[in-house]
Amino acid sequence: MxxxxxxxxxxxxxxxxxxxxxxxxxxxxxxxxxxxxxxxxxxxxxxxxxxxxxxxxxxxxxxxxxxxxxxxxxxxxxxxxxxxxxxxxxxxxxxxxxxxxxxxxxxxxxxxxxxxxxxxxxxxGQHERGADLLADWLARHTDDVEGHWRLARALANLERWEMAADAIDRALAVTTDPEASQRALASAVYRRAGREEVALALVDAGLEGSRDPAAWRQAAALAQQLGDPGRAVAIWETGWRRGVLTGEADLHRLVTLHLAGGTPARAAEHLEAGLAGELLEDGEESRRLLAQAWEAARGRERALAAWEALAQRTDSGEDWLHLGQLAYTWGQPALAERALRAASERGREEAERWLEVLTGPVRPESGMAAE
Incomplete structure (x- = not known):
């Protein structure tokens, strides 16, 4: 090479x-x-x-x-x-x-x-000597765009992030449409230099018309790093709708971003669509995530139905107990009692205490005498 x-x-x-x-x-x-x-x-x-x-x-x-x-x-x-x-x-x-x-x-x-x-x-690979020579040369030839990009790459290799960011500033000042590789370099350097907002703005600007999944993933990751999960999920949602982000892994990521971004109902809808379209494997992991999403969205009927379907599938005392507690909290006593009894039968002792709260303590039958 x-x-x-x-x-x-x-x-x-x-x-x-x-x-x-x-x-x-x-x-x-x-x-x-x-x-x-x-x-x-x-x-x-x-x-x-x-x-x-x-x-x-x-x-x-x-x-x-x-x-x-x-x-x-x-x-x-x-x-x-x-x-x-x-x-x-x-x-x-x-x-x-x-x-x-x-x-x-x-x-x-x-x-x-x-x-x-x-x-x-x-x-x-003599990055330090090369960067020093090139920086000195660029001080006399400020309009050499390629030279500024080359210097930025050299300084990034030396982990001189602030200096690399300055070189990119000079390159972008005379570059109207940087290439994808240049945007990626600039984004990485700006992040390492602590200029995350600039990095995200640069990546965002390159997304319009982009069919590169890596660019969309990077933009969403940057938004998350900036503590803006809502922006992250909006970027991923747009990439998903445009067909740039596809497949099971990208769908799972979209769901988790919606959950983190405070839109669990949308996460649940994506899960249901993925299961219906057989994009997601209809297994315990997907069904559990669906139940959790509807619960977080407080879609009571759908959440209870999803948890009951999951408990029937796993036959886990833990899942039956959670269903019973949720049904009790949401005013579904019949479902709560049935789920709690199933949890008790599967060894969850705390289910008994919930049953006492729900039905009252069990009393001796009339006519029985103490010995």
């Missing part, structure tokens, strides 16, 4: 040497001819031979006159191109450092080499 990326960079021309004929000071014709020939060989894939010859010439020309030093810098840049094309970005960066530190090199050319060295160091 790294070699491919570097090869792409070379192909776009950002590591190719400038035309010697237009550079100052003027170079002898033999230097120009050899540099052009070596550049052509590099383009044909003769990497190691070009590298070796370029480094040899750079070493030979060290300490010469102004023309020699300029030629040496160009040979070093050519060697950097060979190193990059061979998938060795750290070595390529070192060659460019030597080139730009050569005495007499014009400021504009040093500036270009600094940008290229920064990119190579970042590609080599």
């Amino acid at each position: 790294l070699a491919k990326r570097l090869a792409t960079l070379c192909a776009t021309g950002w590591l190719l040497i400038i035309t010697p004929a237009v550079a100052a000071p003027a170079l002898p014709g033999d230097f120009i001819a050899e540099l052009q020939a070596l550049q052509q060989r590099l383009g044909q894939g003769d990497i190691e031979a070009v590298r070796a010859r370029a480094l040899f010439q750079a070493e030979r020309l060290a300490g010469g006159n102004a023309a020699d030093r300029w030629a040496r810098a160009l040979y070093l840049q050519l060697a950097a191109g060979a190193e990059a094309q061979a998938g060795r970005p750290a070595a390529a960066a070192e060659r460019l450092r030597e080139a730009r530190e050569t005495p007499g090199v014009e400021a504009a050319q040093r500036d270009r080499w600094q940008r290229d060295e920064a990119r190579l160091r970042l590609a080599a």
